[in-house]
Amino acid sequence: xxxxxxxxxxxxxxxxxxxxxxxxxxxxxxxxxxxxxxxxxxxxxxxxxxxxxxxxxxxxxxxxxxxxxxxxxxxxxxxxxxxxxxxxxxxxxxxxxxxxxxxxxxxxxxxxxxxxxxxxxxxxxxxxxxxxxxxxxxxxxxxxxxxxxxxxxxxxxxxxxxxxxxxxxxxxxxxxxxxxxxxxxxxxxxxxxxxxxxxxxxxxxxxxxxxxxxxxxxxxxxxxxxxxxxxxxxxxxxxxxxxxxxxxxxxxxxxxxxxxxxxxxxxxxxxxxxxxxxxxxxxxxxxxxxxxxxxxxxxxxxxxxxxxxxxxxxxxxxxxxxxxxxx
Numbered sequence: 645x646x647x648x649x650x651x652x653x654x655x656x657x658x659x660x661x662x663x664x665x666x667x668x669x670x671x672x673x674x675x676x677x678x679x680x681x682x683x684x685x686x687x688x689x690x691x692x693x694x695x696x697x698x699x700x701x702x703x704x705x706x707x708x709x710x711x712x713x714x715x716x717x718x719x720x721x722x723x724x725x726x727x728x729x730x731x732x733x734x735x736x737x738x739x740x741x742x743x744x745x746x747x748x749x750x751x752x753x754x755x756x757x758x759x760x761x762x763x764x765x766x767x768x769x770x771x772x773x774x775x776x777x778x779x780x781x782x783x784x785x786x787x788x789x790x791x792x793x794x795x796x797x798x799x800x801x802x803x804x805x806x807x808x809x810x811x812x813x814x815x816x817x818x819x820x821x822x823x824x825x826x827x828x829x830x831x832x833x834x835x836x837x838x839x840x841x842x843x844x845x846x847x848x849x850x851x852x853x854x855x856x857x858x859x860x861x862x863x864x865x866x867x868x869x870x871x872x873x874x875x876x877x878x879x880x881x882x883x884x885x886x887x888x889x890x891x892x893x894x895x896x897x898x899x900x901x902x903x904x905x906x907x908x909x910x911x912x913x914x915x916x917x918x919x920x921x922x923x924x925x926x927x928x929x930x931x932x933x934x935x936x937x938x939x940x941x942x943x944x945x946x947x948x949x950x951x952x953x954x955x956x957x958x959x960x961x962x963x964x965x966x967x968x969x970x971x
Contacts, residue, residue: 647817648780649791650773652809654802657710657795663749664714665706666738668757669695671722676755683709695719699733701741714747723761724894728771731757732841735775739785751791759801762898764878765869769805771841773812780818792818800865812836848877851902853919855911856882867958868906868933875966877903882919899923904969906962908933909940909949931965933958 653660657676667677673695684691687707696702696719706715718741720726720734734757742749754776758768776792779785794809796802812833819829829837850872854860864881872879880902882895899905905923907916907930923930932949934940940949950965952958 646822647819648785648789649816650776650793650809650813650818651791651816652794652796652802652806654797654799655795656797657753657755659711660753660793660795661711662751662753662793663712664716664742664747664751665710665712665753666716666718666742667755668720668726668734669702669717670720670726671698674723675760677717680709680715699737701737701745703741703745703747712753714749716741716745716747724897726757726761728758728763728767728841728844731763731768732771732775732778735772736778736784737775739776739779739789742786742789743784747786748788749786750788751793752786752789753793753795756794756796756801756805762881764873764880765801765805766808766873767840767844767847767878769808770812770836771844773809774837774840777818777837780820783821800861804865844878848875848903849901850877850879850904850906851898851923852879852881852906852908853916853923854881854908855913855916860908860910862955863908863958867952867955868908868962871959871962871966872906874963877966882915895919896922899928900926902928904928905930906933907931910935912939929969931962933962 657665667680669677673681681691687709689707691702691704694702696717698719698721700719702717704715706712709715716738718734718738721730738754742752754772756769757772759765796805813829852864852868854864869879880898882898899919899922905928907920907923909916909932920930920932932947934949934951935953937949937951950961952961
């Protein structure tokens with residue numbers, strides 16, 4: 645094939661037909677992989693002891709659990725160590741593992757990794773795509789591969805990431821070595837694919853402390869994340885829906901590694917106040933946000949807060965604030 649189709653679909657991964665579904669296994673089951681392992685058990689099939697160690701892989705027939713012929717598990721580091729560089733390596737190893745398994749895959753499904761445990765969603769997605777492009781550029785992919793399909797169930801995330809995918813490959817195809825590889829895409833796309841994941845650690849990181857509630861999703865994605873990303877910074881969040889283990893230790897490590905902290909004190913969430921206190925204890929600069937100053941508690945009443953009325957207002961004020969900071 646001269647080019648391989650790449651697209652993103654807002655759908656249930658169990659309903660989409662393909663030759664193979666590729667999943668990560670982060671040395672413990674999380675989210676979709678945990679759901680699939682459970683479905684195997686319900687059929688009387690135990691695969692727990694066969695799930696792969698870091699950078700190994702395990703291939704199995706799906707036995708009708710998904711609408712794919714095969715399911716491939718690729719072992720990756722635990723979530724707390726599965727950063728942008730590792731996500732890129734996962735992308736590289738995914739297609740290579742299919743090649744080594746001699747699976748005649750024409751259509752392959754992958755899911756999104758990173759946002760579910762707090763990473764910057766665009767940086768994580770681009771890192772995964774870059775790893776896949778690496779594999780294709782080095783001809784380490786199934787020879788009959790025609791299509792790579794990402795599945796994302798959350799509509800808002802699907803819409804945001806679909807824009808990122810379009811910016812990288814506006815024609816919807818990844819070029820192969822036969823078609824000139826990176827020479828066939830724009831300079832901006834080529835530079836992202838060369839560097840993302842590898843240089844992510846050099847970018848400024850902003851940690852966002854806010855209530856973990858769907859009521860705050862638009863505030864985060866369109867008010868905060870947009871402003872942070874526009875400055876070239878990574879926007880990371882205490883989004884712990886996929887995380888297991890010592891949650892507070894994970895949060896503390898994120899704050900310690902951040903260049904700056906943004907905290908939304910709206911609703912006076914106790915976890916957010918705890919994260920603000922820890923940030924101050926680590927001498928981190930903190931931008932405080934609030935929709936109603938009457939909700940301020942404790943010592944925050946004497947602190948400067950950005951008062952916002954709407955998501956658009958928040959984005960505008962936060963952009964101005966970030967532009968005036970020396971991070």
